[in-house]
Structure formats: C-alpha cells, structure tokens
Amino acid sequence: MADARFYFSDARTWRYMVASIEKIIEEGVFVATGEGLSLRALDTSHVAMVDLYYPNTAFIEYDIGGESVEFGVSFDLLSKVLRRARKEDELVLEVEGSRLAVKLKSRGERTFRIPQVVMTYEKLPEPKVSFTVRARMLGSTFREAVRDLEPHSETLTLRALEDALLLVGSSEMATVEIELSQSRGSLLDYEAESQDRASYSIEYFSEMLSAAQAADAVVVSFSEDAPVRVDMEYLGGGRLTFYVSPKIE
Amino acid sequence: MADARFYFSDARTWRYMVASIEKIIEEGVFVATGEGLSLRALDTSHVAMVDLYYPNTAFIEYDIGGESVEFGVSFDLLSKVLRRARKEDELVLEVEGSRLAVKLKSRGERTFRIPQVVMTYEKLPEPKVSFTVRARMLGSTFREAVRDLEPHSETLTLRALEDALLLVGSSEMATVEIELSQSRGSLLDYEAESQDRASYSIEYFSEMLSAAQAADAVVVSFSEDAPVRVDMEYLGGGRLTFYVSPKIE
Amino acid sequence: MADARFYFSDARTWRYMVASIEKIIEEGVFVATGEGLSLRALDTSHVAMVDLYYPNTAFIEYDIGGESVEFGVSFDLLSKVLRRARKEDELVLEVEGSRLAVKLKSRGERTFRIPQVVMTYEKLPEPKVSFTVRARMLGSTFREAVRDLEPHSETLTLRALEDALLLVGSSEMATVEIELSQSRGSLLDYEAESQDRASYSIEYFSEMLSAAQAADAVVVSFSEDAPVRVDMEYLGGGRLTFYVSPKIE
Structure with a gap:
C-alpha cells in the first residue's frame, strides 16, 4: 500500500508544468495536506519563485494517509519521466517509502519508480506584493508574445496603457512592441490603476512557456518596477504561479 | 506619419519569399513607384539574380507619399522578424525615416522596428533571355522534385522531352531521374519548341524551396545551356523570379 | 527490359522496413524465387538476425524472368533513396544488369538508379527456436513501450505474467515497468505457457521502431532466457522478423 496516492485525470498538464519548473528549480519538496498539494521554492539566484497549488478537489483520488505528507523530487528526473505522458494518459503519483511511483495509465499501465530526494527546505511565506496592473490572456497569446x-531582446518590459498592455523588447538591431488589448480580442480581461512599467529578464518568461501550453488562462500582474506575478490556471482549480524580480534600469 | 505604408493581407507569403531571398542576397533596396514595389539584385557570385515585383493592386493599402520611395534592408534581419508571421497575420511595412517598421496584425499588433540599410545599388535591367521550354507546376511539385x-546530386539537369520535363541528377552512388508531365498530372502546362537541355548548381534551387512553399504556381523556363528563369506566382499578382546561370559541362 | 521487376502498392512500407534493416545490417542479398522475395542476414556482432519474406501475391507485379534472381544492396543507400517515398507513392524495383532501379510512382515518376552490391553471402537456415510466450499488439503499442x-534503461526485460506481459527496464535513477494486457486493450492476443523471463539489449528494439511504424501488427515471442522473435506483419502478407539473442544476467 502506498503512503500517499494522487490520481489526476490529465498527465500532460503535469508534464508541461514540470517541464517549466525544471528550468527554474532543480529540486523541491511537495507538501500534501488535507486541502491540497503545494510546492513553493526559489531559484538558486533568488530572482524567481515557483509556487504551485492543487486543491484536493482537482484530483480523481487524493489520499494522503494522515495529516500531511511531504516528498522531495528531482525535477530533472521527474520531467524526464513525464515527458512520456501522452494525450490520453491519466497520472497517478504514489509515495512508496523512499521512492515515488509515477504511473501513466491509459490502454497500458506504465510505472516509473524514481528515488525521492531527501532535502531540508525553507517554508517560504506567500510573497506580499501589490499590483496595479492585471492582464488575463490565453496561454497561446502569452506564448506567442x-x-x-x-x-x-534579453529584457522584456511590461508597459500598461489605458486600454492595452504593451510588451516591449529591444536589441541593437531591432525593437519589438506587442500590443495586447480586449478590443483586439487578445486579452480576456484587463485592469490598470496606473500606467506603470517594469522590466524583467526575458529568460524567466521563456522558461514559463511550457507551463503556459497546458494553461486555460494566464494572468500577468505587476506594478511600477515591482516583481511580476504570472499565474497559470489549470483544469480543476490547479494553479502554478511564477514571481520574478524586476530588472532596475 | 510613415513616409510610406504597404499593407498586405498575408504576412506568411512575405515570410517564405524573404526566407529564400535571404539565402541568395544579403542586402537589397526595395523601390516603390506608383505601379508597384520591386527589388532586383545579383548574388555576390553573379550567378543568380533575384527579381521581385508586386503591383500596387496586390496590397490592401499602398501609399508611397510621393513619386517613389526606396528603402534598403538586411534580408537576414527582415527574415528573422518575418519568421514570427503566423497564418492569420496581415503585414504592414512602414518606412519611418531611417527605420522600417514591420507590423504583424491579427488579434494583437506586433511591431518590429529595424534599421534601414543605406547602400548604393546598381539598377539592373531585366535580363534579355529567350526560352524554348516552359513548364508550369504547383509549388509542391517543384519542392518535392x-x-x-x-x-x-550537386547538379540539376533540365531535359525537355516532347511531352515531359526531366529533372536529372547524379552522384557516384546514384542517378536520379524525375519525369513531370501533364498526362501524369504533375505539370499544369508545358511547351517545348526543342528538346533542349541545361545544367545548374542545385544549391540555388534548394534556396528557392521556401519561396515555392507560398507560391500558387511555379514556372520553369530554359533553353539549351542557357540561364534558367524560375517564376514564383503569388496571390494578387505578386511575382518573385530567380535567374540562374547554367553550369557548362 | 529489366531482368526482374517488383511492383508494390505502398512505397512507404518499404521505406520504414529498410530504415530499420539499415540500422542492423549494412548490406544484404535479396533472393527472389517463384514463391516470393526474401532476405536473411545476421548483424556483424551475430546478436541479431533480420529475416524478411514477401510472397509474390503481395505485389501488384512480380516478374523474376526465370527460376530465381538475386541482387545485393547497400541498405544505407537504399534507405537514403526510399526516404523520399511519400504517402501516395507506389514502388517499383527493377533489376537492370549491375544496377537496381528504384521507381517512386504517383503524379510524377521518380527513378533512382543505384549500383548493386556484389557480395557472397551465407544461406542462413530459419532459426530453430521454441517459444512459451506469444504477445500480439499494434505497432504503436510496441513503439510507445x-x-x-x-x-x-540499456536492458529490456520481458516478463510473462498469467494475463499480462511486463516490459521492465531500470537504471541507477529509475525503474520502468510497462504492463500490456488484453483486458486493458493493449494486447490483441496473448498466450503464456509459463511465466518466463528474458532480457535483451534495448538498442535492437530501438532499431525496430521504424519497421513497427508501418506494421499492421507486431508479435513478440520468447521463452526463459532464450532469443526473442519479433514479427512485423504487413499488408498483403509481407513479414519482417527480427531475432535477438538474450542478455544472460
């Protein structure tokens, strides 16, 4: 009998989420409580934070066999396993002593057993950041931009106009300006208390692309020269959030 | 206000055309007159010529703000920008002082500004070449052949038979013979005054493949040991023509 | 007039078969008799055998101009030619003196002529191996597993359970277990006289992947620590079989 069992309907969502997480943090500890499964960790340069939360209701089965259970994973190895997830696959994660069983279930059942990572980790509080601008878009819009x-460009600048969000980048050879707005149908929702602007290293946004591929929607929140919060919203109320500190120019 | 503005319905046609032009010439000057937009330039080895012509009627908007306007571009940079053109994108080129704005318009508007290239260029006359053989085919037929x-093979030999065009190539290990004809449905049209033959370096034909991808039709015209003319015909009467000098064997 | 002519309806089947054969043996001699076309050869390490047989009924035309005809080929070169086979292409092989003409026929006719390989070869008997386990599956199931x-994993272990076939692999970091069964719909047929097990170098199975892509079904037969036989079944009764010696652990 497994110590804990998490049965999820769509293995590919986890494949795409973990493919992004893997690029930002090497290892991390999942914490499962009665409410849900979460993971919060900083990248080694402490510029970006990954914050995942899946309510127990998002799972077909969610059995943690007690008050809470924790299991550490190597995201490189977990991603290598999940890369085999196909469209019709369901996902089962089972904590088995010092190992984690990753089961991909469809016509056949494929079980990958990987060692858990024993690690101490810092229980990070939720970042206290306020935002003046909030733009909601499809995952594909985020990815294309x-x-x-x-x-x-190595830098991505977010600029809030009254009715549009500008994403701007430039190199010696070219400047790029992308205008997203509800009127053009490229934003689902948009609020801007003030026409703020902030710049970030585009590398972190590139690392989010995979996670955005499975997202129902992406919400980008920021304010003047402050950290950006990028929420990926998934089926069943799952959420993967990235915080990235600004580049002060 | 832009000095000149060219609004075209399908950005991807220009993406594929420029992806071929870029392989043959590094830089070139577009010339816009009342009739249309053109570009004519030789490759550095003077073996191939690129000759583009788009009538003003092929554009949704064609505003040159005067008698004529010229703007030089780096085709490598223009191609790098146009590589982002998606199926639903329209294209707007705007001459802005020393820069060229390339706008990809669909749900969002994405503006890429690149520097113009200041260069002297030789006004080349249209090559005076007569052809005895003329074969019209789909872009896909040309690409597959x-x-x-x-x-x-490093060499492509065109051989006109009475009712078929042969494309022949050979290396030490293999000879390849491709027969295209109207009776087989692989030619749309075919005329051969005489059963002429000519050989060319296949490299130039490889460089035309991208342009053929967006072409409605491709017309190959040649005669005995003479330059070949390959016309790519596009929606709205646009035309991109390549001339390649023969390899004399 | 060709010495022998083999006209087959689907060029791509041969493209995928030869793409697998090429990875296991460099050269081989096809033997055509009144019954059909066959090829049997060992890889250089004598761990794997390739055994192809196509009955004459599987061909649109099967003309060997006499009692039998033999022609040696370089599978690397034949594969390079067949790589150009497209979905709608038919295939004609014509033995022309010291050359082999490979014709891909659809809207156009493309003829590739390659030299035959003059080689002595050992007439190998069909391996006398008995099997206690036999599992029949779709080509896609085989490929995905x-x-x-x-x-x-570098090793693939086959383990027969009562109602399921287990494919198992492991490395320092992960163990993988794939369960295929009729009840789950991942096996078309399954017989196991005893719960035998055998291990093989996974490399040979990777080399079979291309051949499985065109197969209607794949049959895996083995017994305790004995060679495995993997039959690829094709349209018209064609068959490509691989034998692989076990890894004794």
Whole structure:
C-alpha cells in the first residue's frame, strides 16, 4: 500500500508544468495536506519563485494517509519521466517509502519508480506584493508574445496603457512592441490603476512557456518596477504561479 | 506619419519569399513607384539574380507619399522578424525615416522596428533571355522534385522531352531521374519548341524551396545551356523570379 | 527490359522496413524465387538476425524472368533513396544488369538508379527456436513501450505474467515497468505457457521502431532466457522478423 496516492485525470498538464519548473528549480519538496498539494521554492539566484497549488478537489483520488505528507523530487528526473505522458494518459503519483511511483495509465499501465530526494527546505511565506496592473490572456497569446520577443531582446518590459498592455523588447538591431488589448480580442480581461512599467529578464518568461501550453488562462500582474506575478490556471482549480524580480534600469 | 505604408493581407507569403531571398542576397533596396514595389539584385557570385515585383493592386493599402520611395534592408534581419508571421497575420511595412517598421496584425499588433540599410545599388535591367521550354507546376511539385534530387546530386539537369520535363541528377552512388508531365498530372502546362537541355548548381534551387512553399504556381523556363528563369506566382499578382546561370559541362 | 521487376502498392512500407534493416545490417542479398522475395542476414556482432519474406501475391507485379534472381544492396543507400517515398507513392524495383532501379510512382515518376552490391553471402537456415510466450499488439503499442523504456534503461526485460506481459527496464535513477494486457486493450492476443523471463539489449528494439511504424501488427515471442522473435506483419502478407539473442544476467 502506498503512503500517499494522487490520481489526476490529465498527465500532460503535469508534464508541461514540470517541464517549466525544471528550468527554474532543480529540486523541491511537495507538501500534501488535507486541502491540497503545494510546492513553493526559489531559484538558486533568488530572482524567481515557483509556487504551485492543487486543491484536493482537482484530483480523481487524493489520499494522503494522515495529516500531511511531504516528498522531495528531482525535477530533472521527474520531467524526464513525464515527458512520456501522452494525450490520453491519466497520472497517478504514489509515495512508496523512499521512492515515488509515477504511473501513466491509459490502454497500458506504465510505472516509473524514481528515488525521492531527501532535502531540508525553507517554508517560504506567500510573497506580499501589490499590483496595479492585471492582464488575463490565453496561454497561446502569452506564448506567442514571448516567442516574438525572445529572438530580439534579453529584457522584456511590461508597459500598461489605458486600454492595452504593451510588451516591449529591444536589441541593437531591432525593437519589438506587442500590443495586447480586449478590443483586439487578445486579452480576456484587463485592469490598470496606473500606467506603470517594469522590466524583467526575458529568460524567466521563456522558461514559463511550457507551463503556459497546458494553461486555460494566464494572468500577468505587476506594478511600477515591482516583481511580476504570472499565474497559470489549470483544469480543476490547479494553479502554478511564477514571481520574478524586476530588472532596475 | 510613415513616409510610406504597404499593407498586405498575408504576412506568411512575405515570410517564405524573404526566407529564400535571404539565402541568395544579403542586402537589397526595395523601390516603390506608383505601379508597384520591386527589388532586383545579383548574388555576390553573379550567378543568380533575384527579381521581385508586386503591383500596387496586390496590397490592401499602398501609399508611397510621393513619386517613389526606396528603402534598403538586411534580408537576414527582415527574415528573422518575418519568421514570427503566423497564418492569420496581415503585414504592414512602414518606412519611418531611417527605420522600417514591420507590423504583424491579427488579434494583437506586433511591431518590429529595424534599421534601414543605406547602400548604393546598381539598377539592373531585366535580363534579355529567350526560352524554348516552359513548364508550369504547383509549388509542391517543384519542392518535392528538388528535395528528391538534393541528397544525390550537386547538379540539376533540365531535359525537355516532347511531352515531359526531366529533372536529372547524379552522384557516384546514384542517378536520379524525375519525369513531370501533364498526362501524369504533375505539370499544369508545358511547351517545348526543342528538346533542349541545361545544367545548374542545385544549391540555388534548394534556396528557392521556401519561396515555392507560398507560391500558387511555379514556372520553369530554359533553353539549351542557357540561364534558367524560375517564376514564383503569388496571390494578387505578386511575382518573385530567380535567374540562374547554367553550369557548362 | 529489366531482368526482374517488383511492383508494390505502398512505397512507404518499404521505406520504414529498410530504415530499420539499415540500422542492423549494412548490406544484404535479396533472393527472389517463384514463391516470393526474401532476405536473411545476421548483424556483424551475430546478436541479431533480420529475416524478411514477401510472397509474390503481395505485389501488384512480380516478374523474376526465370527460376530465381538475386541482387545485393547497400541498405544505407537504399534507405537514403526510399526516404523520399511519400504517402501516395507506389514502388517499383527493377533489376537492370549491375544496377537496381528504384521507381517512386504517383503524379510524377521518380527513378533512382543505384549500383548493386556484389557480395557472397551465407544461406542462413530459419532459426530453430521454441517459444512459451506469444504477445500480439499494434505497432504503436510496441513503439510507445520501447520509447518509454529507452531513456531509462540499456536492458529490456520481458516478463510473462498469467494475463499480462511486463516490459521492465531500470537504471541507477529509475525503474520502468510497462504492463500490456488484453483486458486493458493493449494486447490483441496473448498466450503464456509459463511465466518466463528474458532480457535483451534495448538498442535492437530501438532499431525496430521504424519497421513497427508501418506494421499492421507486431508479435513478440520468447521463452526463459532464450532469443526473442519479433514479427512485423504487413499488408498483403509481407513479414519482417527480427531475432535477438538474450542478455544472460
């Protein structure tokens, strides 16, 4: 009998989430309580934070066999396993002593057993950041915008206009300006208390692209020269959030 | 206000055209007159010529703000920008002083500004070449034939038979012979005054593959040991023509 | 007139078969008799055998101009040519003196002529191996299972359970277990006289992946620590079989 068992309907969502997490943090500890499964960790440069939360209701089965259970994983190894997840696969995670069983279930059942990572970790509080600008968009809109900027710029600047969000990047050879707005249908929702602006290293946004691929929606929140919060919203109320500190220019 | 503005319905046609032009010439000057937009330039080895012509009627908007306007571009940079063009994108080129704004318009508006290239250029006359053979085919037929030959041959020989065009290539290990004809449905049109033959370096045909991807039709015209003319025909009457000098064997 | 002519409806089946054969043996001699076309050869390490047989009924045309005909080929070169086979292409092989003409026929006719390989070869008997376990599956099931294991293991262990076939692999970091069964719909047929087990180098299974892509079904037969036989079944009764000697642990 497994110490804990998490049965999720869509293995590919986890494949795409973990493919992003893997690029930002090497190892991390999942904490499962009665409410849900969470993970909060900083990258080694302490510029970015990953904050995942899945309520127990998002699972087909959610059995933690007690008050809470923790299991540490290598995200590189977990991602290598989840890379095999196919469209029709369901996902079962089972904590088995010092190992984690990752089961991909569809016509066949494929079980990958990987060692858990024993590690101490810092219980990070939720960042206390207020935002004046909030833009909600499809995952594809987020991905295309970052992909447009990537070839031309190391910095991504967010600029809030009255009715549009500008994503701006530049190199010696080219400047790129992407305008997203509700009127054009490229934003689902947009609020801007003030026309703030902030810049970030585009590298972190590139690392979020995989997670955005499975997201129902992406919400970008920021304010003048402050950290950005990027929420990926998933089926069943799951959420993967990235915080990135600004580049002060 | 832009000095000149060219609004085109399908950004991807320009992406594929420029992806071919970029492989043959590094920089070139577009010339816009009342009739249309054109570009004519030789590659550095003077073996191939690129000759583009788009009538003003092919544009949704065609405003040159005067008698004519010229703007030089780096095709490598323009191609890098246009690589982001997606299926639903429209294209706007705006001449802004010393810069060129390239706008990709669909749900969002994405603006890429690149420097113009200041360069002297030789006004080349249209090559005076007569052709005895003329074969019209789909872009895909042209692409597949060149792709069949590429792995096996550095030379592409065109041989006109009475009712078929032969494309022939050979290496030490293999000879390849591709027969295209109206009777087989692989040619849309075919005329051969005489059963002429000519050979060319296949490299230039490989460089045309991208442009053929967006073409409605491709017309290959040649005669005995003479330059070949390859016309790519596009929506709205746009035309991109390549001339390649023969390899004399 | 060709010395022998083999006209087959689907060029891509041969493209995928030869793409696997090429990875196991460099050269081989096809033997065509009144019954059909066959090829049997060992890899250089004598761990794997390739055994192809196509009955004459599987061909649209099967003309060997006499009692039998033999032609040697370089599988690397034949694969390079067949790589150009497209979905709608038919295949014609014509023995022309010291050359082999490979014709891909659809809207156009593309003829590739390659030299035959003059080689002596050992007439290998069909291996006398008995099997206690026999599992029949779709080509895609076979491919996905091998792909699941490849990243994690150099060895593939087959373990017969009463109603399921287990494919197991392990590395220092992960163990992988794939369960295929009729009850789960991942096996078309399954017989196990005894719960035998045998291990093989996964490399040979990876080399079979291309051949499995065109197969209607794949049958895996083995017994305790004995060679495995993997039959790829194709349209028209064609069959490509791989034998692989076990890894004794």
